[in-house]
Structures are given as structure tokens and as C-alpha cells.
Amino acid sequence: MTNPVVQSVIPPNPADLEAAIRYRLHYTIAKDMSDVNTEDLFHAVSLAVKDVAVDRLLESRHRFREEDVKRVYYLSMEFLPGRTLGNNLLNLGLYEACRQALQTLGSDINDVLKEEHDPALGNGGLGRLAACLLDSMATEGIAGFGYGINYQFGLFRQVIENGWQVEKPDRWLSDSFYWQVTRPERIATVLIGGRVVDTQDMHGQIRPRWVDTQTIQGVPHDMPVVGYGGKTVNFLRLYSAQTSHDFDMQIFNHGDYLKAVEDKIKSETVTRVLYPNDVPESGRQLRLTQEYFFTACALSDILIGFLRFHKDLSTFADKVSIQMNDTHPTIAVAELMRLLIDEHQIAWDEAWRTTVAVLGYTNHTLMGEALERWPVPLFEKLLPRHMQIIYQINERFLKEVDKRWPGDLDRMRRMSIIEESNPKQIRMAHLAIIGSHSTNGVASLHSELLKQRLLHDFFELWPERFNNKTNGVTPRRWIGLANPGLSQLLDRRVGKDWITDLDQLRALEGLAQDKGFQDEFLKVKKEAKARACRIVRDQMGFFLTGDFLFDVHAKRIHLYKRQLLNVLRIIHDYLRLVEDRVTPPVPQAFLFAGKAAPGYQAAKQVIKLIHSVGQVINQDPRARDWMSVIFVPDYRVSIAEWLIPAADLSEQISTAGTEASGTGNMKFAMNGALTIGTLDGANIEIREAVGPENFFLFGLTADEVQSLQARHVYDPEGIIARNPAIHRVLESLLSKRFCANDPGLFQDMVRYVMDRNDPFVHLADLKSYCRAHDEAVALYAKPAEWVPKTILNVARTGFFSSDRTVREYARDIWKLR
Ligand code: 26Q
Secondary structure, eight states, X not given: OOOTTTSSOOOSOHHHHHHHHHHHHHHTSOOOGGGOOHHHHHHHHHHHHHHHHHHHHHHHHHHHHHHTOXXXXXEOSOBOOOOSHHHHHHHHTOHHHHHHHHHHTTOOHHXXXXXXXXXXXXXXXXXXXXXXXXXXXXXXXXXXXXXEEOOSBOSOEEEEETTEEEEEOOBOOOTTOTTOEEOGGGOEEXXXXXXXXXXXXXXXXXXXXXXXXXXXXXXXXXXXXXXXXXXXXXXXXXXXXXXXXXXXXXXXHXXXXXXXHHHHHHHHGGGSBOOOOSSOOTTOHHHHHHHHHHHHHHHHHHHHHHHHHSSSGGGHHHHEEEEEESSTTTTHHHHHHHIXXXXXXXXXXXXXXXXXXXXXXXXXXXXXXXXXXXXXXHHHHHOHXXXXXXXXXXXXXXXXXXXXXXXXXXXXXXXXXXEOSSSOEEEHHHHHHHTSSEXXXXXXXXXXXXIIIITHHHHHHOGGGEEEOOOOBOHIIIIIITOHHHHHHHHHHHOGGGXXXXXXXXXXXXGTTOHHHHHHHXXXXXXXXXXXXXXXXXXXXXXXXXXXXXXXXXXXXXXXGTHHHHHHHHHHHHHHHHTTOOOOSSOEEEEEEOOOOTTOHHHHHHHHHHHHHHHHHHHOTTTTTTEEEEEXXXXXXXXXXXXXXXXXXXXXXXXXXXXXXXXXXXXXXHTTOEEEEOSOTTHXXXXXXXXXXXXXXXXOOHHHHHHHHHTTOOOHHHHHHHOHHHHHHHHHHHSSTTOTTSTTTTHHHXXXXXXXXXXXXXXXXXXXXXXXXXXXXXXXXXXXXXXXHHHHHHHTOGGGBHHHHHHHIIIIISOOO
């Protein structure tokens, strides 16, 4: 038996692929065909396909070197790539061949793909965006590479016990994760701790030296990132921390064996676990160490790679762009300066010009309290040399501010990198803006609000540094893989090129009124809903039917995202049904999914509330034919892939001015759900794109919310007094209705929404939310009106392809070609 794969590339031909799979089953898995199970098949297919990906990876590397192209490095603490095998089959053009090959081997491709663990190396939107951008860079043929952390434990697994979220470890890496290639030859050495001493060089110049440091090694693990069509394969390089080999030797040479082993364990914990917060907690030493560790690994790797093919660093900025995904890798500003100055003897001014030209910063939040700050004492202890460099950067920067606004001390205090609190804090966002040539927001409104509010001082100083890059999502995963029915329909009706040129979906506009097409389109949605029903039944034992309108609210649980507002509205509908005997035009299923940060009590109570309300409604014979409430546990990419295509209505109801962009909103619209939403984040652009008549709008605008708060006139009690229906909802929450066994359980929830200082002004939007929802449901009852709208949503979401996003980054920030 020869390995048909090593003869380079498998043509997309079932017989060859089958032979490759058989080869792997025989020689790697060492099993007879008669013993083979689905898991074995998964391993064999993965190995066969990985070989193809590696072939193309080496070819791409060679081509990029020959052409000496400019490279982009995307630094991110989080990547949520989703399952790999199906994606790589699709992008390599092997999906159909594999389906047939597996059929011949007596197996269903869907069962085989499900064997793969879905890596959860991120919290939510920010990590998933990183994965979509990598996919699009490879597809666009850009030499773009991800750098991050190979966490041993990804985001916790969410289990629901008695309605409460319980966190369980997610040890995702196993021996059978084949997609990673360890690269021992590119181990990075990272210094940390110690102190700085001044020494004189041979010219009598004072040169600071960082001494008595500890060393941690970063071991890179590369995962291929296959572009669609398989022409370009880039990589995602994830580092795990390891004690240095020298250090291991010292264990034997010096006497203190136990101390040495303890230190070893300590340094290897650096990459043990992903922090689950989506609001930063200052003062966590391990988190800062993680941020520095992976940034330092990445920069040293990038410099070494560059110097292998270039004689010195003078052209570095022409050939390299580094994008910082939020402030998490912002220590890159100081680390790059340190490398250029201390290790490569470049003068400050030139080093600074290079640093600013190379780095770009993407901001993902509007909430001031979510901006990262690190206490100076902690920073000084871990990174004394970086602290010196940051002080110098700040000194020069404040001189510039003083030159522009002489004597404006208040402004200097506001803009300084150092916040003069006790203890002093380093404002990472300021460091990022000052140390880079570009600061971008992730949706149009977000970028505007950054300029007008959060970062206004910086915008006044450097308007040219600010720009917008509206997020996007990859059509390969979010239509191609997630929605095979829609995908095939598009292939037939608009041709196959939509997958790399999503604007082609426009061709559907002309079909929106075509009865034949409407039926086909409806059938696709029906099938996606039927699939969701099967999964909900098999995994949760809940019998759901596709005749219900599927109303889906899936994202991290957070007060600003207002799952609580949705629950209030559901209770309102429920009371209207059982108390007022008003039946809705159509039965509805309210599906929730999302994780709460483990320390975020209010968010965890929202999860409990959803379960409690669900239990009452789902068991009430007066209600259960009309409404169901379902919480799908452990939300992750692989759940989004079946849940989103099944949605009829997409809940995007954050308080205006709080959600930077959202990307789920795009995935839903692309898959033919209509959005009910506020004028927040990318909702605004989605609404403009699909047409206001195809979007259910409600709620205050960002300016109105701000003005309400600035004037201190938000008056929840007044709202309750004027709206008996709202009053009734809150009364029911205070009563035993939803917490018979635990009276008073939801008092806190009521307190949140009755607080005049509720930052998310729930009650200000409740009435208009109910109105918009009623409209949506009434429309759903008239398929002749609803279906054309969903078709137009799909037709007009081409803009939200991450291919477009990446092209904009390439043109405006990375300055490629
Ligand atoms: C920071 C410091 C310490 C511990 C944790 C963190 C931390 C971790 C994750 C801070 C933030 C995050 C994640 C943020 C995030 O996902 N933001 C989302 O980014 C999306 C992509 O741009 C946007 O679409 C969403 O609007 C935004 O909420």
C-alpha cells in the first residue's frame, strides 16, 4: 500500500481520497476495516487532509519568500476557529469527495465531523473575529498570520444545574488534535522579572541592561489556515510556555530540587488557562504575564523571520504590519522598542518611527470601565525595562501635548499613559494609540463614538490615525459549512462564486418576489429548523417543532446585551396570553444561548431567570402550544453553526452605544433571519444595507441614551406607573410565580431595572421593544410578506463578508500593494 497523499496533492476525487483514508486507517491507526468506528475514521480523514494542507502551506511559504511580500501578523489573546476538518475540506475543495469516500466506507460525513472537539480558545466576538479575519486573509492571498496562546484549558464548559450555570474545565488539547505542528526549532525565549542596571558601552554611552531575569520558553504550535480554493495556506502560531532546557539541567546541578521543580511548574502555568472575563480585572499577575509572554514570543519570532531574509531592520516597516487585537497585546509597543534599542542598537527616534509605522490597534469597546489598566507596581516587578521605556514614551508624548495645548494640565492628565491614581495605573489603550499609526473601531457608530467620546482628546491630536473597519464574518464557515441547504441553493441560483465574492448575493434581489424561489428558500429554512429540532430533542430531551417562529438570542450573557429585556418581554407575552387570553398570531420558540463570566453574578442570575421562566411557561398547558423557552447550554462555534441557520428572528437588542459591533447579527441576517434590534453597533449598517423596511427597529439612539443619563432624567418608576403592563411584569417577578421554591429569588433583577442609574436603561426601551416584536410576529404570520424580506436580507448582506473587512485593513492600515 502506498500513501497516495505524499504524492503531493489529492485531486478532489473520491477514490483517491478513499485510498488515502484507508492508508491511514491501516498504517497510522493500525486497524482492520472491520474494527473501524467513526472516531477512527475522523482521525484517518484528518491525517489525510492535513497532509494536503501542509503541502500547500509549504508552497505558500515558498511563494511569499520568492516575492518578498509584505506580511501581516495578527496578535490576539483569543482565537475561536471552530472545528477544523469540515472547514479545511470545504476550503481545499475536498468536501464532496470526502462525503462520497466516507459513504463508500459506510459512514456519514456529518457523524465523522462531529467527532472533533470544538476548541474554545476565546470568549466570544473578539476571538471569533480573529478567526474570520485569518480565513479571509488566506482566501485573499494575503501573507497574514495569527499569533496567540495555546491554552491548555480553553473557555470553561457550561453545564446547567437546577437552572444555574456551573463551570467545568475544558481540556481541549488531546493527542489526537492533528492540526498542530510543533516547531521546536522556533522556540522563543522570553525574559521576565529582574532589574535594570546602567552600564557603559565602549563609546561611553549609558546603556541600560536588564539583568537577573527569569526565562520562560515559548514553544510554537502551528495550525494551517487554509484559504478558500486551497491556493494560500497561512498559519496560526500558538505558544505554550515551557521551562528552558538549561533550567531543567540546573535542577540536577544545584541542590534545591523541589524549589526548582516548583519554579518549573510556575512558569508552565502561564499558558494553562484562558481568562473568562470580558471585562478586565486589573492586578491579575498571571494575565499580564500571559499578555507579555505571547507578545514577546511573537515579536521575537517575527524579527528572526525577517532577519533571515533581510540584511538589517531598515526596511522592517515596509515589509511587516502587526495588528493588535484590542489592548491585550499592547505591551508590543514597549517590547518592540526594547528589541530595536537594546538588542539591535537602533537609536530611539528611528526605533520609534519603525514601531509606530508597524503597529496598528483595533479597539473593541466603548465602555470606559472595560479599558485595560495595569498597576505600575505590578508592571515594574514583572517588566522593569518596559516600565522605563513607557515612562520615556510618555514623557515625549506629553511634551507634544504641551506643545499643541500649552499649559493645559488637565488635558495632559487625561491623556497621559499613566493614571495618577493610587497605585498609579498604566492605561493600555493610550499606549496603543500613541505607539501605533492606526486606531480603528469595528463598526461605523463605534468608530464615531470613539472619536467623539472615549478617545476624543486623541482624535483632536491625531485625527488621521482614526479609522473604521466594520467587522465581517467569513461566508465559508457561516454559510458554506453552517448552512449547506442555503449554500446549494445559492450555487444553483447565483452561481458558485458567491463564496468568495459575497456581493453576488445581490442577484437574489430579483428573485425575492418569485414564488418558485420563495418556496425553495422556505424549504431551506424549514430544513435548518428541523435539524435544530432534532438536536434540541436528542441533546436536551425537549420536543420543539419547526412550526414555531424561532426567536434566537445567542451571545455572551451580559447586562448590556440585555437578555433581561428579552425575558421581561417574554413574561409580558406570557401574561397577555394566560391572564388576558390574547393569543399571539403564531406560536414562538424563544431560544437563548450564551455563557456568563464565572464571577459575574448578575449575568448568572439572568441565566437562572431564563430557566425559571422557561420552566413555568413550558409546563403551563395554557401556554405551551403558543410559546416555548429554551436555553441551549455551552454555546460555542459548533452550536452557532446549527442554531443561527434555524433562526427566523435575530435578537440584537443591546443598549445603543454599548455594543461595539456585534458579528452574530451579521451571521443571522446572512442566513435569512430578520433582525429585531436597536441602533447599536453594526445593526445600524445592517439596517441600512437590508433596507429599513426589512428590519424591526426599536429603542433609544446612542445620543438619546447619553442625554437621558447626562440630564439624570431616566425615571423607571415613572415608566412603571404609566404602563400597567410593565408593572404587571415586574409584579410577577416579585411574586412566587417564577420562583415557587425560592421566594424573592428575582428581587435583584427587579432592583436592577428599577434603578434610576441602570446604565442599560432597560425600561426605557421595553415598550417600543414589545411593539416592534408584535410587528415582527404579525408579519411572520403572513409568509407572502415575510419571505421576500428574508430573501432581501440575504441578498444585501454581502458587505458583511470578512473578505471585505480584510481588504479594507490591507488597503488603509497595512498598506499592502
Ligand atoms: C481583558 C483583560 C483581562 C481579562 C479579560 C479581558 C478581556 C477578554 C475578552 C476583555 C475583552 C474580551 C472580549 C471582548 C469582545 O469579545 N468584544 C467584542 O468584539 C467583537 C469583535 O469586534 C464585537 O463585535 C463586539 O461588539 C465586542 O463586544
